[in-house]
Amino acid sequence: MNIMNLFEYATLISNKVDYYIFNTIKGRPAELYEASLHYLKAGGKRLRPLISVLSCRIAGGGEDVAIPGAAAVEVLHTFTLVHDDIIDKDDFRRGVPTVHRLWGIDMAILAGDTLHAYAYKCLLGAIELGIPLERVLKSVEYLTKATITIAEGQALDMLLPLRQNINPEDYIEMVNKKTAALFAASSAIGATLAGAKEETMKKLQEIMIYAGIAFQIRDDILGLLGDEKVLGKPVYSDLREGKMTILVIYAYNKASDDEKKKMRLILGNRAASIEELREVADIIKRLGAIEYADSLADSYAEKAVSMLRTIESVDSEALDMLKDVVEFMVKRNY
Amino acid sequence: MNIMNLFEYATLISNKVDYYIFNTIKGRPAELYEASLHYLKAGGKRLRPLISVLSCRIAGGGEDVAIPGAAAVEVLHTFTLVHDDIIDKDDFRRGVPTVHRLWGIDMAILAGDTLHAYAYKCLLGAIELGIPLERVLKSVEYLTKATITIAEGQALDMLLPLRQNINPEDYIEMVNKKTAALFAASSAIGATLAGAKEETMKKLQEIMIYAGIAFQIRDDILGLLGDEKVLGKPVYSDLREGKMTILVIYAYNKASDDEKKKMRLILGNRAASIEELREVADIIKRLGAIEYADSLADSYAEKAVSMLRTIESVDSEALDMLKDVVEFMVKRNY
Numbered sequence: 001m002n003i004m005n006l007f008e009y010a011t012l013i014s015n016k017v018d019y020y021i022f023n024t025i026k027g028r029p030a031e032l033y034e035a036s037l038h039y040l041k042a043g044g045k046r047l048r049p050l051i052s053v054l055s056c057r058i059a060g061g062g063e064d065v066a067i068p069g070a071a072a073v074e075v076l077h078t079f080t081l082v083h084d085d086i087i088d089k090d091d092f093r094r095g096v097p098t099v100h101r102l103w104g105i106d107m108a109i110l111a112g113d114t115l116h117a118y119a120y121k122c123l124l125g126a127i128e129l130g131i132p133l134e135r136v137l138k139s140v141e142y143l144t145k146a147t148i149t150i151a152e153g154q155a156l157d158m159l160l161p162l163r164q165n166i167n168p169e170d171y172i173e174m175v176n177k178k179t180a181a182l183f184a185a186s187s188a189i190g191a192t193l194a195g196a197k198e199e200t201m202k203k204l205q206e207i208m209i210y211a212g213i214a215f216q217i218r219d220d221i222l223g224l225l226g227d228e229k230v231l232g233k234p235v236y237s238d239l240r241e242g243k244m245t246i247l248v249i250y251a252y253n254k255a256s257d258d259e260k261k262k263m264r265l266i267l268g269n270r271a272a273s274i275e276e277l278r279e280v281a282d283i284i285k286r287l288g289a290i291e292y293a294d295s296l297a298d299s300y301a302e303k304a305v306s307m308l309r310t311i312e313s314v315d316s317e318a319l320d321m322l323k324d325v326v327e328f329m330v331k332r333n334y
Numbered sequence: 335m336n337i338m339n340l341f342e343y344a345t346l347i348s349n350k351v352d353y354y355i356f357n358t359i360k361g362r363p364a365e366l367y368e369a370s371l372h373y374l375k376a377g378g379k380r381l382r383p384l385i386s387v388l389s390c391r392i393a394g395g396g397e398d399v400a401i402p403g404a405a406a407v408e409v410l411h412t413f414t415l416v417h418d419d420i421i422d423k424d425d426f427r428r429g430v431p432t433v434h435r436l437w438g439i440d441m442a443i444l445a446g447d448t449l450h451a452y453a454y455k456c457l458l459g460a461i462e463l464g465i466p467l468e469r470v471l472k473s474v475e476y477l478t479k480a481t482i483t484i485a486e487g488q489a490l491d492m493l494l495p496l497r498q499n500i501n502p503e504d505y506i507e508m509v510n511k512k513t514a515a516l517f518a519a520s521s522a523i524g525a526t527l528a529g530a531k532e533e534t535m536k537k538l539q540e541i542m543i544y545a546g547i548a549f550q551i552r553d554d555i556l557g558l559l560g561d562e563k564v565l566g567k568p569v570y571s572d573l574r575e576g577k578m579t580i581l582v583i584y585a586y587n588k589a590s591d592d593e594k595k596k597m598r599l600i601l602g603n604r605a606a607s608i609e610e611l612r613e614v615a616d617i618i619k620r621l622g623a624i625e626y627a628d629s630l631a632d633s634y635a636e637k638a639v640s641m642l643r644t645i646e647s648v649d650s651e652a653l654d655m656l657k658d659v660v661e662f663m664v665k666r667n668y
Contacts, residue, residue, distance in 0.1 A: 027482070032489035083447060087440040106421040106492060109443060110485050113417060116450055117481035124475055133467045140474055141458055147451035148361070151444050155366035158440060 006324045013053050013063070013070070014046040020071045024125065025118050035103040035111035036118075039078050042094040048073040050325060051183060052190030055204050057318035058311065061194025065131060069139055069189035072123035076143065077182060079115035080150055082108055087158065088241050089270075092233045119143060123189070131193055139189045146185035153177025160244040165253045168296075171246050172213060180212025183329075203311055207326065210304035214330035217297040220245035221290055224281055225334045236277040242268020246296065247289040254287045294332070301330035340658045347387050347397070347404070348380040354405045358459065359452050369437040369445035370452075373412050376428040382407040384659060385517060386524030389538050391652035392645065395528025399465060403473055403523035406457035410477065411516060413449035414484055416442055421492065422575050423604075426567040453477060457523070465527055473523045480519035487511025494578040499587045502630075505580050506547060514546025517663075537645055541660065544638035548664035551631040554579035555624055558615055559668045570611040576602020580630065581623040588621045628666070635664035 021040060027033055049070030056066035084090075085098040086108050092098060100108035123143060126136045156174040160166060184205040191201050223238040224247055238245055252263055266272045266280045284290075304326050313319040355374060361367055383404030390400035418424075419432040420442050426432060434442035457477060460470045490508040494500060518539040525535050557572040558581055572579055586597055600606045600614045618624075638660050647653040 027486055029486065029489050029493055031493060032486060083443050086443060105439075107489065109417050109420060109446075110489050110492070112443075113446070113450065114482060114485040116447065117478055117485065120454070120474065120478040121482065124471075124478065127471065133471055137458075137461065137467055137471055137474075140454065140471075144451055144454040144458065148448060148455065151448040151451065152361055152363065152366060155363050155441065155444050158444070159363055159365060 006321050006328075009321060010046070010050050013050050016064075016067055017046055017049040017070050017074060020067050020125070021075060021122065024071065024122050025075070025115075031103065031107065032110060032114060035099050035107050036082075036114045038096070038099050038102065038111075039081055039094060040074075042096045044074075044078075044094060046074060047325070047329070048077055048182060048186040051186040051208065051322070054318045054322040054325065055187040055190035055196075056194045057315045058204070058313040058322060059191040059194035059196030059200055060314055061190075065126075065129065065193050066190045068123050068126040068129065068131075069193050070186075071125075072119045072139075072143060073182060073186040073189060075115050075122055076119035076147060079112045079119065080154075080182075082112040082115065084154065086112075087154070088243075090233060090237065090241075095232045116147070119147075126193060132195070135192050135195055138192045142185045142188045142192065146181050149177045149181040153179070153181065157244065166244065166249045168246065168249060171244065171249050174244070175213050175216045175246075176209060179216040180209045183208040183212035183215070200311065203307060207304050207307045207311075210300045210307070211326045211329045214297045214300035214304065217246055217293050217300070218330065218333060220247055221293050221297075221332075222334045224284065224290070236274065236281060239267055239277050239280055240270060240272060246293045247284050250292045251284040251287045251289040254289075255283065259283050259287075297330065301326075304330060340655050340662075343655060344380070344384050347384050350398075350401055351380055351383040351404050351408060354401050354459070355409060355456065358405065358456050359409070359449075365437065365441065366444060366448060369433050369441050370416075370448045372430070372433050372436065372445075373415055373428060374408075376430045378408075378412075378428060380408060381659070381663070382411055382516060382520040385520040385542065385656070388652045388656040388659065389521040389524035389530075390528040391649045392538070392647040392656060393525040393528035393530030393534055394648060395524075399460075399463065399527050400524045402457050402460040402463065402465075403527050404520075405459075406453045406473075406477055407516060407520040407523060409449050409456055410453035410481060413446045413453065414488075414516075416446040416449065418488065420446075421488070422577075424567060424571065424575075429566045450481070453481075460527060466529070469526050469529055472526045476519045476522045476526065480515050483511045483515040487513070487515065491578065500578065500583045502580065502583060505578065505583050508578070509547050509550045509580075510543060513550040514543045517542040517546035517549070534645065537641060541638050541641045541645075544634045544641070545660045545663045548631045548634035548638065551580055551627050551634070552664065552667060554581055555627050555631075555666075556668045558618065558624070570608070570615060573601055573611050573614055574604060574606060580627045581618050584626045585618040585621040585623040588623075589617065593617050593621075631664065635660075638664060 025033065025037060052070035052073055053063050053066040057063055081093060082099045085093055086100045086105055090098050091101055099111055123139055153174055157178055160170065160174065187204040187208045188201055191204055223245065227235060248267065252260060255263060263280055266276050308323055308326060311319060359367065359371060386404035386407055387397050387400040391397055415427060416433045419427055420434045420439055424432050425435055433445055457473055487508055491512055494504065494508065521538040521542045522535055525538055557579065561569060582601065586594060589597060597614055600610050642657055642660060645653060
């Protein structure tokens with residue numbers, strides 16, 4: 001299975017999932033639904049649904065069995081984006097203005113809440129497909145657990161201070177909860193709907209935790225190195241928002257007192273000029289943070305890939321595609 | 335069953351539900367969980383859990399069978415309070431500062447999201463009690479439907495403008511969704527966990543919709559007439575926030591052009607003085623809005639009570655208590 005075929009399959013699944021989502025999320029008032037569907041209409045890779053579908057196939061299920069779960073994780077992901085963007089005061093996402101910029105913070109809070117509830121509604125559609133109730137209920141449990149974990153990860157992210165040296169382990173815990181947990185749940189839900197064995201489920205989740213952590217570290221790096229067009233949002237926005245990326249944590253721990261002072265002054269300072277932000281970016285690069293982050297991402301990617309080799313599946317095509325997805329998630333894209 | 339016995343029973347159920355909730359909602363970071371549990375620790379009548387438990391008993395179930403559902407509806411209700419308070423810019427609730435005043439808007443958004451997810455976690459605890467999976471799943475559906483409906487109601491509330499004469503039917507639709515839907519779901523979830531017949535379920539929900547609408551109308555009136563101690567928040571806060579209560583809608587439709595102008599100027603104006611707010615309150619009273627709202631509430635209360643008489647139950651004690659609960663919900667408390 002080469003990348004071209006994966007891309008075609010991803011498009012197919014994306015279309016199926018979107019059809020399901022847009023048929024499920026309907027109602028009034030119109031403003032609430034427009035705000036709720038804004039990011040879903042603006043694009044997105046539908047990476048999590050693809051993971052659900054492939055995990056379902058690996059566990060022996062047909063791809064349609066996974067669609068309610070695949071839709072659920074995408075809708076849940078979108079809910080977290082809407083609320084995160086309020087918290088991070090982001091102005092752009094997927095190349096369009098953020099929900100709270102267009103409809104205001106109040107409506108954005110409600111749109112996020114609406115999507116959160118619709119994630120469950122999407123998943124419950126599995127009942128109509130005749131999927132055994134215990135599998136549906138188990139999937140509801142995975143979705144719930146992941147949502148709690150994501151909220152905890154977001155809170156940890158918000159609370160990580162730049163006042164002292166931060167342990168990279170604290171960062172990994174935060175990323176594990178904030179980002180990797182939903183990848184793991186995406187896989188678990190897809191596999192559960194197919195009635196996967198406990199052992200396969202455990203392995204798939206562990207793989208996705210590793211891949212998710214590597215994915216977030218690469219995203220941190222891209223945030224520092226990428227240009228506006230690739231990011232869909234202004235450069236240095238992570239620095240301006242004072243986000244505790246692995247780059248900032250590593251660099252701050254290595255920095256001289258003068259550099260620490262500068263970092264504290266500029267990071268999270270919304271009045272900082274682009275020159276000042278670049279200066280801090282240069283400090284971070286000079287202290288070797290990118291090399292460190294890259295090797296950290298490599299180590300998690302390696303764990304994911306080697307554990308993937310131990311998975312057995314009757315559907316070898318699906319397994320090959322999942323390998324490609326993991327490669328895509330953990331690869332250097334900068 | 336007299337009111338004293340109902341009060342004792344309500345306390346018993348409240349304790350059971352709180353025990354269940356505080357044992358379920360645990361985790362870290364501490365700040366997130368403190369913010370999430372703030373209102374639950376500050377008090378509250380636990381009216382919705384009581385409705386769940388009584389509905390469960392009416393349908394032939396034991397009271398413990400309802401506890402996961404009862405906890406779920408209370409936690410879901412609390413989530414909506416946390417987010418509503420951000421939207422309404424309320425400073426006090428249950429006599430304590432609101433979550434966003436104490437922890438900031440960002441943490442309050444996350445605390446609401448956390449409670450939203452934990453409502454499901456509470457409900458899923460029913461599996462461990464050995465309740466048939468189809469009942470648990472049906473309850474999950476009720477919870478999800480109610481949550482979507484509440485968000486729609488909130489959005490309608492936010493979008494009702496004071497630019498034109500508003501139809502009282504629009505108000506009823508809004509209140510139906512914003513307030514009554516969760517009372518109906520509380521009843522439906524309790525009855526579902528006991529395996530109620532479809533007919534009983536339908537009736538119980540309809541009763542709770544009527545009672546919920548009457549409850550909200552009385553709450554609107556109390557907001558205009560009540561004093562700070564009873565309300566747990568400043569007087570005239572509904573007027574200051576520009577809330578579209580039935581009183582404002584009725585009065586605005588009856589008002590002269592001068593009075594309309596004054597109302598548009600003062601309602602929702604956070605800079606308005608207490609004298610100006612009182613002036614608008616006086617206009618509302620003078621135009622007969624309270625009498626109108628009272629008779630509207632009476633008519634919904636009457637519908638609820640008369641439908642309640644058609645319910646049959648082996649547990650006549652529970653049915654009597656539910657009648658008392660409905661009486662309590664719809665009575666004049668000002």
